[in-house]
Amino acid sequence: xxxxxxxLLGALSCAIVYGLYELSQKQRLNWLDWTGLILGAVLIxxxxxWSVGAVLEGVxxxxxxxxxxxxxxxxxxxxxxxxxxxxxxxxxx
Amino acid sequence: MNEHDMKDEQNDTPEKSxxxxxxxxxxxxxxxxxxxxxxxxxxxxxxxRMEGLPLDHFPLPIxxxxxxxxxxxxxxxxxxxxxxxxxxxxxxxxxxxxxxYEKKKGFFIGPYRDKAxxxxxxxxxxxxxxxxxxxxxxxxxxxxxxxxxxxxxxxEQTMLAKxxxxxxxxxxxxxxIKSAARLFGAVRCGITPRDERWDxxxxxxxxxxxxxxxxxxxxxxxxxxxxxxxxxxxxxxxxAPAWTTDGATGDGYGKAIKxxxxxxxxxxxxxxxxxxSMNDLGMNVPYAVAAGLGEAARxxxxxxxxxxxxxxxxxxxxDFDFVEYAKPRDxxxxxxxxNCKRCADxxxxxxxxxxxxxxxxxxxxxxxxxxxxxxxxxxxxxxxKLCFKFWIENDGSCAACIASCPYNKPxxxxxRLVDAQNVIAPGPVHSFMREMDILFGYGKVSDPERxxxxxxxxxxx
Numbered sequence: 032x033x034x035x036x037x038x039l040l041g042a043l044s045c046a047i048v049y050g051l052y053e054l055s056q057k058q059r060l061n062w063l064d065w066t067g068l069i070l071g072a073v074l075i076x077x078x079x080x081w082s083v084g085a086v087l088e089g090v091x092x093x094x095x096x097x098x099x100x101x102x103x104x105x106x107x108x109x110x111x112x113x114x115x116x117x118x119x120x121x122x123x124x
Numbered sequence: 125m126n127e128h129d130m131k132d133e134q135n136d137t138p139e140k141s142x143x144x145x146x147x148x149x150x151x152x153x154x155x156x157x158x159x160x161x162x163x164x165x166x167x168x169x170x171x172x173r174m175e176g177l178p179l180d181h182f183p184l185p186i187x188x189x190x191x192x193x194x195x196x197x198x199x200x201x202x203x204x205x206x207x208x209x210x211x212x213x214x215x216x217x218x219x220x221x222x223x224x225y226e227k228k229k230g231f232f233i234g235p236y237r238d239k240a241x242x243x244x245x246x247x248x249x250x251x252x253x254x255x256x257x258x259x260x261x262x263x264x265x266x267x268x269x270x271x272x273x274x275x276x277x278x279x280e281q282t283m284l285a286k287x288x289x290x291x292x293x294x295x296x297x298x299x300x301i302k303s304a305a306r307l308f309g310a311v312r313c314g315i316t317p318r319d320e321r322w323d324x325x326x327x328x329x330x331x332x333x334x335x336x337x338x339x340x341x342x343x344x345x346x347x348x349x350x351x352x353x354x355x356x357x358x359x360x361x362x363x364a365p366a367w368t369t370d371g372a373t374g375d376g377y378g379k380a381i382k383x384x385x386x387x388x389x390x391x392x393x394x395x396x397x398x399x400x401s402m403n404d405l406g407m408n409v410p411y412a413v414a415a416g417l418g419e420a421a422r423x424x425x426x427x428x429x430x431x432x433x434x435x436x437x438x439x440x441x442x443d444f445d446f447v448e449y450a451k452p453r454d455x456x457x458x459x460x461x462x463n464c465k466r467c468a469d470x471x472x473x474x475x476x477x478x479x480x481x482x483x484x485x486x487x488x489x490x491x492x493x494x495x496x497x498x499x500x501x502x503x504x505x506x507x508x509k510l511c512f513k514f515w516i517e518n519d520g521s522c523a524a525c526i527a528s529c530p531y532n533k534p535x536x537x538x539x540r541l542v543d544a545q546n547v548i549a550p551g552p553v554h555s556f557m558r559e560m561d562i563l564f565g566y567g568k569v570s571d572p573e574r575x576x577x578x579x580x581x582x583x584x585x
Contacts, residue, residue: 033537084536085564089359089577092565097538 036083040076047072058120067112074105173547174429176416176453183413183452184420186321187483190500193407195324196335197496199508200403203228204330218492219509227516232370234519242366242575243520250360251370251520257378272329272336272404276385279343281397288395291446298448301387305352308386309379311435312353312428314415314450318346318441322414323406344397347445349406350387351415353428353435354379356526358534359581361434363574364527365472367520376436377402384438396444408437416450419457422504423467423476423525427457429543432531456547457531461504463554466561470528470569473514475507528567530558 051068054060060068078101085094195201202208203224209216216223232251237243273279291297298315305313320338327336336342360372384400391398399405409426412418418428418435425433458481468476479486484499487507496508515521526532530546533539546557561567568574 081538084538088534088536090565096564 032087040080058116064112064116067108071105071109074101078102078105170544170548174544176455178451178453185502187500192325193498195328199496199512201328201330205333207333214492215495231516240572242363242368247367251367251374254371254374271331272327276381277400279399281343283389284392285395294446294448297446301350304390305387308383309354310352310383311355312417314417315348315350315447316415317449318349322410344443346441347443348447349411350440351411351417352383352438353417354383355431356434359578361523361527363578364523364569365518366575368575368578369523370520373521380436380438384440387440391442391444396442398440398442401439411439412437413452416453419455420503421457422461424506427531429455432529433526434532460546460554463551464558466528466558467525470524472524473510475510476525477504477506524569527569530561
């Protein structure tokens with residue numbers, strides 16, 4: 032099951048890299064945008080891998096904590112970064 | 125600036141701009157490459173650190189006060205001998221009028237208790253089955269795991285080949301021995317020179333109440349000690365201190381002595397003398413530390429990478445010395461143990477010290493009370509009597525200090541990541557990691573849910 036998770040996370044990582052590339056082509060990103068987006072994506076991927084591992088070993092509480100401590104900051108970072116980028120885009124247009 | 129110059133500048137601008145951008149991109153790429161290289165170098169350093177830093181000396185300081193341990197003062201050996209208990213009424217008096225031999229008579233055979241807490245007939249059956257292999261099947265004396273010269277741990281040099289096998293190099297010899305150990309079930313194996321400091325002196329056979337010496341009774345002069353480890357089942361140990369744990373403890377002993385016996389035969393078939401040993405002959409923890417397999421922990425056990433204290437140790441004494449000896453290693457465990465104290469908090473008998481390492485026991489200075497303790501080694505000193513008293517009262521083994529240890533984790537990637545972090549992080553982070561371990565739901569003892577979970581673990585296969 033963990034092997035399948037790694038495979039799916041790999042596919043998700045490729046999609047994220049492609050998404051970032053597309054975004055960088057349409058919108059000029061500064062270092063803060065890059066940091067926020069990459070860190071956010073890494074945290075989300077890490078939270079998924081952690082939580083699946085924890086559930087597989089039979090400790091769902093560790094899975095929930097992983098989602099809370101890694102996944103939530105990841106979502107917040109990614110959302111904030113995207114919001115700033117979109118706000119800048121609207122201002123320019 | 126004249127008109128001509130201005131024209132030149134205007135003509136140069138697009139080219140200059142392209143050059144600057146290329147340079148910027150080149151610098152960005154360079155920075156990204158340097159970052160990746162730094163991350164890779166950091167990763168390699170952490171991996172190396174996780175394998176342990178080799179040490180040129182034994183990691184625990186020892187002073188002149190240290191004397192070799194008399195096997196009669198080893199708590200298991202002592203508790204199995206009526207004679208030893210009768211010889212020392214002062215010890216009984218000082219320890220809650222607790223005669224270990226008398227109290228231990230009903231050990232492991234008491235009435236069933238709370239089924240939900242893992243002390244019912246089902247759990248008792250598991251424990252009895254776990255201990256079946258070393259006690260009955262392999263002929264190991266039923267006086268306990270400290271019996272010497274019996275069954276597969278016999279001192280008789282049977283199957284000793286007449287011709288001595290010649291290895292091409294010590295490295296090859298070590299690799300062959302480790303390969304054989306792996307085949308027979310070892311998860312760790314290391315070879316260290318025999319060190320008399322860690323051997324009991326004199327030896328004592330609790331089954332016959334015989335005092336034995338290395339010089340007169342042991343069949344040969346050992347030169348090397350091969351130390352092997354087997355792991356115990358995570359789910360069963362997690363039920364501690366329920367009787368369900370006994371299944372893993374007994375099975376661990378059985379696997380370890382079987383492995384040691386097979387390796388002893390392997391060495392003898394190579395033409396060299398060898399004797400297998402479990403808890404008898406010498407102390408497992410210092411030998412395992414000397415063989416580079418782990419570090420001495422607060423809970424009195426040896427903590428080894430990946431398994432933590434969830435291992436059983438056995439050893440093979442041999443006169444074969446054409447081997448590459450291992451060095452003790454620093455895995456960062458001692459530093460973690462200083463800050464963690466989770467085992468001490470979880471110990472039902474409060475036998476584990478909450479203090480720092482010391483040269484001797486801090487719980488008492490009365491010689492009639494601390495007769496089993498070693499002095500002159502700078503380590504964590506625990507009261508083995510309290511620990512064993514709880515075993516007897518619990519009518520089963522305990523392993524709460526193993527189950528609660530943050531190093532005791534199953535083989536999942538995220539635990540290896542935390543291990544790596546613990547190796548490089550300084551002390552205050554260790555205290556934080558202990559709290560995180562609790563918050564994430566690991567290492568809880570006396571938890572009926574763990575018993576239920578164990579009895580569902582068969583669904584995995």
